[in-house]
Amino acid sequence: MPVLQLEHGIKDFAMWKAAFDRDPIDRRGLGVQRHRVFRPVDDANYVMVELEFETTDQAEACRAALGELWKSSAAAPALKGDPQTRIVEAVEEMEY
Secondary structure, three states: OEEEEEEEEEOOHHHHHHHHHHOOOOOOOOOOOEEEEEOOOOOOOEEEEEEEOOOHHHHHHHHHHHHHHHOOOOOOOOEEEEEEEEEEEOOOOOOO
16 A cells, blocks of 8 residues: 655644645545654654555655645645655554
């Protein structure tokens, strides 16, 4: 299952979360099956997000949609810096 990982600095978590929750790219419509949001425990102004998909093509389409969204400061008001993205697949998972 492909996962689009993205991470970037933010100006304010509450502002970022409100924009994320508005879902301007329609994650479900792009094929997102599940998402997870992370923040480093020592940096409240940084987020990491994982978006899971059925196919790599869906993940690529979502990455392209995010790239367009991030060009607009009105659509992504809390964004600070250049987002980093990658598409990965799990090769092993183990519970302890």
